Amino acid sequence: MDYIGNIFRPPSEAESLILQITVGCSHNKCTFCGNYRGEKFAIKSMDTIKRDIDEAARYQHLFDKVFLADGDALILPTAMLLEILGYIRQKCSNTGRVGVYANTKSILRKTPEELVQLRDAGIGIVYHGVESGSDEVLRRVKKGATAEQTIEAAARVTGAGVLLSQMVLLGIGGVELSDEHATATGKILSAMSPDYAAALTVMILPETELGRDAAAGRFVLPDKFGIIRELKEIIENFQAQRNCFFTSNHASNYLPIRARLPDQRNEVLGLINRVLKQGDESDLRPETLRAL
Numbered sequence: 656m657d658y659i660g661n662i663f664r665p666p667s668e669a670e671s672l673i674l675q676i677t678v679g680c681s682h683n684k685c686t687f688c689g690n691y692r693g694e695k696f697a698i699k700s701m702d703t704i705k706r707d708i709d710e711a712a713r714y715q716h717l718f719d720k721v722f723l724a725d726g727d728a729l730i731l732p733t734a735m736l737l738e739i740l741g742y743i744r745q746k747c748s749n750t751g752r753v754g755v756y757a758n759t760k761s762i763l764r765k766t767p768e769e770l771v772q773l774r775d776a777g778i779g780i781v782y783h784g785v786e787s788g789s790d791e792v793l794r795r796v797k798k799g800a801t802a803e804q805t806i807e808a809a810a811r812v813t814g815a816g817v818l819l820s821q822m823v824l825l826g827i828g829g830v831e832l833s834d835e836h837a838t839a840t841g842k843i844l845s846a847m848s849p850d851y852a853a854a855l856t857v858m859i860l861p862e863t864e865l866g867r868d869a870a871a872g873r874f875v876l877p878d879k880f881g882i883i884r885e886l887k888e889i890i891e892n893f894q895a896q897r898n899c900f901f902t903s904n905h906a907s908n909y910l911p912i913r914a915r916l917p918d919q920r921n922e923v924l925g926l927i928n929r930v931l932k933q934g935d936e937s938d939l940r941p942e943t944l945r946a947l
């Protein structure tokens with residue numbers, strides 16, 4: 656397989672074939688993100704992509720899902736995505752679902768009709784980086800989208816009948832915007848009603864703009880229990896309109912949670928309140944075990 660640079664995939668795609676169709680991220684400006692720093696965004700040639708699919712087809716007994724990398728692969732022109740999806744169907748007939756990362760911009764570049772076409776061709780899940788529901792936080796981290804645009808993008812995905820999995824980022828508002836970030840993030844999740852929502856905790860990477868801001872004292876991350884308080888506020892403000900599988904079990908988090916919302920809302924809030932009340936760090940994932 657032709658893999659170039661850093662390859663990332665959601666934890667739930669661990670068993671999937673990772674098919675790299677772009678290199679890097681077309682946006683590549685988020686201040687906290689070091690995933691594709693120094694990588695020039697490029698779309699791989701159809702010849703290379705088809706060669707990879709041909710190679711993977713020889714091992715198709717080993718996977719039944721495909722994940723399209725890299726950072727916002729949905730940005731590819733629809734015609735090209737449809738050709739790739741058609742070739743996957745033709746060569747890897749066991750493939751049940753194709754997943755892809757997307758940001759708000761790459762979703763909004765697709766019309767509702769195009770998203771339906773992509774669903775019919777195999778796209779079954781979109782992993783959407785939301786990060787925050789606060790416009791001020793989104794502006795500061797250079798996400799390239801407002802809360803309103805994020806809600807519109809989510810509606811297009813769910814409206815096309817594609818599963819929506821969203822990521823939000825604990826701590827990204829810093830101490831200064833911690834409350835605003837958590838409340839607005841819970842509210843935006845309510846407005847979007849994703850099938851899956853994952854809270855990750857921001858890890859400050861020295862080579863990023865956020866890392867430089869932190870080193871200069873312009874950004875101060877909430878402490879461990881401040882991060883847990885954000886998790887609590889997000890869940891308190893998240894009035895899930897339909898079943899959502901909510902997790903904070905990514906390795907970056909201090910308190911791993913897996914819950915069906917709204918059914919397990921009280922149970923989860925009870926657990927978080929107990930942890931906050933006790934203030935015992937041994938209830939939290941040790942710093943040495945945290946990772947991206």
Ligand code: SF4
Nearest residue numbers: 680683684685688726
């Ligand atoms: S859109 Fe995603 S992959 Fe691209 S820079 Fe932002 S966080 Fe990183």
